[in-house]
Amino acid sequence: xxxxxxxxxxxxxxxVSPTEKLVDxxxxxxxxxxxxxxxxxxxxxxSILMDGELVTSCTILAPRAHNKTIMTxxxxxxxxxxxxxxEAYVESATVQCGYCIxxxxxxxxxxxxxxxxxxxxxxxxxxxxNLCRCTGYVKRITAVQDAAKRMREES
Amino acid sequence: xxxxxxxYPQNQQEVLSYLDKNALLYAGGTSIFKRKLDRFDFIVDLxxxxxxxxxxxxxGLELESxxxxxxxRKLKLDIPHKELIQxxxxxTASTPLRNQITIGGSIVQCPYWSNFPVYLVAMDASLTLNxxxxxxxxxxxxxxxxxxQKYKKYYLSKITIPETYGNYESxxxxxxxxxxxYSTLNYVLLYNKDKSDYRIVxxxxxxxxxxxxxxxxxxxxxxxxxxxxxxxxxxxxQDSIRNDIRFTKEYRLDILKRQxxxxxxxxxVIA
Numbered sequence: 138x139x140x141x142x143x144x145x146x147x148x149x150x151x152x153v154s155p156t157e158k159l160v161d162x163x164x165x166x167x168x169x170x171x172x173x174x175x176x177x178x179x180x181x182x183x184s185i186l187m188d189g190e191l192v193t194s195c196t197i198l199a200p201r202a203h204n205k206t207i208m209t210x211x212x213x214x215x216x217x218x219x220x221x222x223x224e225a226y227v228e229s230a231t232v233q234c235g236y237c238i239x240x241x242x243x244x245x246x247x248x249x250x251x252x253x254x255x256x257x258x259x260x261x262x263x264x265x266x267n268l269c270r271c272t273g274y275v276k277r278i279t280a281v282q283d284a285a286k287r288m289r290e291e292s
Numbered sequence: 293x294x295x296x297x298x299x300y301p302q303n304q305q306e307v308l309s310y311l312d313k314n315a316l317l318y319a320g321g322t323s324i325f326k327r328k329l330d331r332f333d334f335i336v337d338l339x340x341x342x343x344x345x346x347x348x349x350x351x352g353l354e355l356e357s358x359x360x361x362x363x364x365r366k367l368k369l370d371i372p373h374k375e376l377i378q379x380x381x382x383x384t385a386s387t388p389l390r391n392q393i394t395i396g397g398s399i400v401q402c403p404y405w406s407n408f409p410v411y412l413v414a415m416d417a418s419l420t421l422n423x424x425x426x427x428x429x430x431x432x433x434x435x436x437x438x439x440x441q442k443y444k445k446y447y448l449s450k451i452t453i454p455e456t457y458g459n460y461e462s463x464x465x466x467x468x469x470x471x472x473x474y475s476t477l478n479y480v481l482l483y484n485k486d487k488s489d490y491r492i493v494x495x496x497x498x499x500x501x502x503x504x505x506x507x508x509x510x511x512x513x514x515x516x517x518x519x520x521x522x523x524x525x526x527x528x529x530q531d532s533i534r535n536d537i538r539f540t541k542e543y544r545l546d547i548l549k550r551q552x553x554x555x556x557x558x559x560x561v562i563a
Binding site: 184190192244247262 | 297298382385
């Protein structure tokens with residue numbers, strides 16, 4: 138079956154099977170930032186924003202994305218023009234292997250869109266679905282706080 | 293040629309028309325991947341209904357079955373037990389999953405990590421179920437869980453929490469081995485101000501939410517009970533206590549007795 142979604146601002150038509158997972162479809166259509174980790178909703182590597190909400194694309198059937206707006210990290214910023222959140226993550230040295238980062242960045246975006254000045258507790262809660270085996274999370278909290286500050290200054 | 297048809301229903305009537313077909317009702321969907329999807333002829337996407345309203349009715353509460361756990365976690369209405377509801381939301385899964393999990397799906401699937409079904413049983417909540425003909429059935433959650441197989445081909449549209457829930461204070465116990473371990477052991481304990489009425493409902497200690505009616509009645513009649521009273525009422529329900537690779541029956545029984553005694557001591561109802 139065919140579905141149409143707005144992905145990173147562009148209308149995209151995709152051929153999907155009714156039982157196919159959204160993570161597989163997105164990767165098949167070139168959105169490789171959407172990582173497959175646990176494939177079970179537990180690790181958050183496959184997190185995307187769907188209609189502005191953070192969701193794990195490995196627990197969503199692809200047809201549900203029909204007529205939805207999706208953001209992956211490819212739509213947030215570029216190498217030459219990174220988003221404030223991406224800058225903050227890089228500059229705070231919270232990126233090691235990088236696998237959890239796309240999901241974490243989108244979780245950060247979802248948090249800061251709703252709450253531009255989160256407490257440490259709110260940051261921990263918002264990112265509680267994005268596991269990281271490399272870092273121990275401390276620098277990630279710093280990155281989010283830094284991103285929040287940058288975004289407040291920009292607005 | 294694809295065997296399965298994915299359906300985007302526009303209204304409840306359309307959902308009901310699939311109840312007597314080989315159809316999967318797809319709510320939040322976080323537990324559907326445990327099932328073999330290719331054995332269904334239809335997948336009915338309930339999110340198309342956008343049935344996410346939370347209504348205050350007098351002093352009671354009405355939830356449409358599509359309300360997400362995230363909505364409950366972020367509840368802004370000034371209602372009784374708001375903090376408990378928010379805590380239950382926080383203890384359920386993680387942020388992206390809370391955005392997907394629905395209260396209706398939680399009740400019907402009742403996975404072991406579910407908190408809200410336990411709370412709703414304790415609140416004397418009732419369910420509105422609809423059959424393929426559109427006929428409505430209202431029943432308490434306890435009745436629903438006692439005979440869930442009978443209601444397999446019904447659609448859960450609404451959950452109603454009665455006004456009386458505002459009369460109760462609440463306590464909630466949730467034991468997790470680690471922050472990322474959703475193998476919780478939980479119960480909800482409610483009591484009114486003069487401690488003449490109680491609701492004690494177990495969560496993942498048992499397969500479905502289990503109301504400890506005998507203990508409730510004992511507390512109502514005797515006002516003060518002994519630790520032995522608690523232990524013997526728990527021992528009587530041993531057969532209903534789960535035993536699995538996460539926690540053995542003995543471990544669950546031990547945790548349950550200790551924590552109940554501790555909570556009831558705090559309420560000063562232990563002689």
